Amino acid sequence: xxxxxxxxxxxxxxxxxxxxxxxxxxxxxxxxxxxxxxxxxxxxxxxxxxxxxxxxxxxxxxxxxxxxxxxxxxxxxxxxxxxxxxxxxxxxxxxxxxxxxxxxxxxxxxxxxxxxxxxxxxxxxxxxxxxxxxxxxxxxxxxxxxxxxxxxxxxxxxxxxxxxxxxxxxxxxxxxxxxxxxxxxxxxxxxxxxxxxxxxxxxxxxxxxxxxxxxxxxxxxxxxxxxxxxxxxxxxxxxxxxxxxxxxxxxxxxxxxxxxxxxxxxxxxxxxxxxxxxxxxxxxxxxxxxxxxxxxxxxxxxxxxxxxxxxxxxxxxxxxxxxxxx
Amino acid sequence: xxxxxxxxxxxxxxxxxxxxxxxxxxxxxxxxxxxxxxxxxxxxxxxxxxxxxxxxxxxxxxxxxxxxxxxxxxxxxxxxxxxxxxxxxxxxxxxxxxxxxxxxxxxxxxxxxxxxxxx
Numbered sequence: 001x002x003x004x005x006x007x008x009x010x011x012x013x014x015x016x017x018x019x020x021x022x023x024x025x026x027x028x029x030x031x032x033x034x035x036x037x038x039x040x041x042x043x044x045x046x047x048x049x050x051x052x053x054x055x056x057x058x059x060x061x062x063x064x065x066x067x068x069x070x071x072x073x074x075x076x077x078x079x080x081x082x083x084x085x086x087x088x089x090x091x092x093x094x095x096x097x098x099x100x101x102x103x104x105x106x107x108x109x110x111x112x113x114x115x116x117x118x119x120x121x122x123x124x125x126x127x128x129x130x131x132x133x134x135x136x137x138x139x140x141x142x143x144x145x146x147x148x149x150x151x152x153x154x155x156x157x158x159x160x161x162x163x164x165x166x167x168x169x170x171x172x173x174x175x176x177x178x179x180x181x182x183x184x185x186x187x188x189x190x191x192x193x194x195x196x197x198x199x200x201x202x203x204x205x206x207x208x209x210x211x212x213x214x215x216x217x218x219x220x221x222x223x224x225x226x227x228x229x230x231x232x233x234x235x236x237x238x239x240x241x242x243x244x245x246x247x248x249x250x251x252x253x254x255x256x257x258x259x260x261x262x263x264x265x266x267x268x269x270x271x272x273x274x275x276x277x278x279x280x281x282x283x284x285x286x287x288x289x290x291x292x293x294x295x296x297x298x299x300x301x302x303x304x305x306x307x308x309x310x311x312x313x314x315x316x317x318x319x320x321x322x323x324x325x326x
Numbered sequence: 327x328x329x330x331x332x333x334x335x336x337x338x339x340x341x342x343x344x345x346x347x348x349x350x351x352x353x354x355x356x357x358x359x360x361x362x363x364x365x366x367x368x369x370x371x372x373x374x375x376x377x378x379x380x381x382x383x384x385x386x387x388x389x390x391x392x393x394x395x396x397x398x399x400x401x402x403x404x405x406x407x408x409x410x411x412x413x414x415x416x417x418x419x420x421x422x423x424x425x426x427x428x429x430x431x432x433x434x435x436x437x438x439x440x441x442x443x444x445x
Contacts, residue, residue, distance in 0.1 A: 012354045013388065015347065
């Protein structure tokens with residue numbers, strides 16, 4: 001049942017409107033001044049249709065509409081202005097303020113009903129448009145198979161984290177994850193099973209991440225994980241948990257248990273790796289190293305020690321962890 | 327019934343013939359009408375032009391529902407006086423408005439409590 005807000009300080013008019021709307025199957029909510037109208041319309045589950053009297057105590061109908069439009073709420077409110085003003089200039093002012101329609105008092109019930117139907121049609125169009133936009137935005141940023149971010153979205157997220165890191169100084173690590181011998185999984189068990197492996201791997205990756213980490217599918221069997229506020233050492237720990245977790249439990253696809261392993265290349269933004277392109281390149285070369293060293297491994301890119309400054313403690317410990325992980 | 331006072335047929339046609347809503351509206355109007363006229367009167371007496379414009383406008387809105395053309399016209403004149411800040415003859419128009427509203431109240435009350443038909 002559609003809710004309609006009626007705002008009018010004239011109680012006789014409210015009885016008339018409320019009675020008719022109820023008879024027509026609407027749920028009428030009645031307030032008697034503009035301030036209450038605005039408060040009700042700003043609520044999350046507010047009526048999307050509003051009949052507002054122009055002249056009311058407190059905020060008048062025009063001011064309510066202006067404030068409502070300025071607030072840019074998540075949902076559109078179809079506002080029908082009720083007025084006994086008769087000058088054309090007044091009506092133009094009302095419509096320019098953001099009213100969708102107006103009705104002169106005393107109004108005819110059939111005309112009001114038809115105008116409410118117009119409001120309903122506009123709101124339905126708006127709902128479908130928003131839904132289509134949301135769906136298009138989702139499709140543009142998400143991988144259709146795994147449901148996680150696609151390449152463009154996860155790279156964009158990394159770019160945002162990199163600029164935040166520049167401002168706030170916190171560390172950002174990245175992990176590039178690749179399924180070992182994925183082609184042979186597809187060849188042996190079929191492409192549907194390969195797709196299922198991607199889905200199950202997505203779930204396993206998500207299970208080792210914190211809520212503010214992000215993962216995206218770069219394409220094929222390759223994933224990128226972005227972990228803000230996470231040092232290279234900590235990222236290596238996460239990568240190793242992921243690698244061992246995947247290797248220790250076969251993936252059940254239909255009737256078969258498929259052994260799956262992953263290789264992971266880890267890198268982090270730092271003085272030596274200052275930008276997104278470089279951190280992706282270094283994570284990729286670490287992943288290549290993991291593949292070359294036999295797969296089912298975690299490798300990280302350790303920046304070369306600069307001769308002009310003493311080696312950083314974190315770089316040394318990271319190197320040790322990388323070796324242990326391999 | 328004087329259609330200048332109250333046009334029941336016209337109102338009912340605008341209400342899709344709903345006598346129940348009509349009865350409820352009459353009840354509310356009869357309860358609210360006195361205070362509304364009092365606001366208009368207070369504003370006129372205290373030479374409050376803005377108050378007169380607002381209160382007369384509100385009363386005009388209520389009267390318009392019942393199609394009381396003569397009373398609406400008087401309320402409109404008072405509203406305009408308030409708008410223009412010229413309240414010289416407000417008392418005179420107000421007296422006329424009181425009479426017109428009294429006639430409307432009587433018509434609406436009669437409608438609510440119809441007289442027993444003569445046997």
